Amino acid sequence: MSQLEHSIMNEIDLLRALPRVKRNIQMRKDAKDPAVVAISKQYGEMYFDGPREYGYGGYRYDGRWVPVARDIVAHFGLQPGMRVLDVGCAKGFLVKDLMTVCPGLEAFGLDISLYALMNCERDVVGRLHLGSAERLPFPDSSFDCVLCLNTVHNFPRPRAIKVMQEIQRVSGGRAFVQVDSYRTPEQKEIFESWVLTAEFHDYPDGWISLFSAAGYTGDYFWTIIE
């Protein structure tokens, strides 16, 4: 796929192959207080592998990203030797699966969580960078594709714009971001009951205006809790 074909933002559901997760919204809402939120925002063991009230309730590899990786490789026409970055990669599940479905692909990740990197998949040891999405430690246009899934909402709006500018800078616009959103007031209420770490969230239109403010020209889609 040529650079030209990726010069305009496109809405596309690249995570459509992920299994739907059943969430206990009431349990999360009841347990949520400032102390729980503060611990979640440390992105440590409690967030990934502690009780569900603090985050994932056990972030373990189970292969669910394999079909997603296949869809990403097909969408961007990724080939062996190309370089892909997953910003907010956590333990590197998608990084691993991208290399599984496209042998020879050079996949890397970046995350702020030392815990996640210290507990990453063996196949990605040495491929995950400790750092912040706000300042990606890579030259301009150094990746053929940049992904950022369920991570940009962790910043207040001005800093989320900076994150999007960084993704644009290192990808040249061949990128895909998925962010927390909602299409109805009911979905917004469910989201607000569930969310722990988000600093910014909005309806799709609000996100699209944020993307435009950042000069982002890549693709995007929404995580909507129902």
Ligand SMILES: C[S@@+](CC[C@H](N)C(=O)[O-])C[C@H]1O[C@@H](n2cnc3c(N)ncnc32)[C@H](O)[C@@H]1O
């Ligand atoms: C909801 S998890 C998403 C993980 C993975 N992308 C996924 O979809 O399963 C959010 C991730 O963002 C990471 N994160 C939070 N703040 C960050 C920052 N400033 N820079 C990079 N990663 C960050 C967290 O450590 C966590 O791994």
